[in-house]
Amino acid sequence: MNAVRFIQTIxxxxxxxxxxILMENGYLIRPSVNGILxxxxxxxxxxxxxxxxxFLKQLEQSKVGFSPKRNSLR
Structure with missing residues (x-):
């Protein structure tokens, strides 16, 4: 099963x-293939x-991180 077909199933x-759909960054999104991609x-x-x-350079410089969002429904 390829990735797009898997997302279509989800x-x-x-x-x-x-x-x-709860995304890694904490956002809740309505189910759509394009939205998930x-x-x-x-x-x-x-x-x-x-x-x-x-990515590792930016992480080292603290320009990349994980910060979940609240009230993020799109």
């Missing part, structure tokens, strides 16, 4: 059960995979 389950691309994990050296 979205379908969430929609059928009136669920929201955008959120993943903004995640620290994605940034690390894209460019580990740059």
């Amino acid at each position: 979205v379908k389950i969430a929609e059928e059960n009136s669920l929201l 955008r959120a993943i691309q903004k995640s620290p994990a994605f940034k690390f995979v894209e460019n580990p050296e740059m």
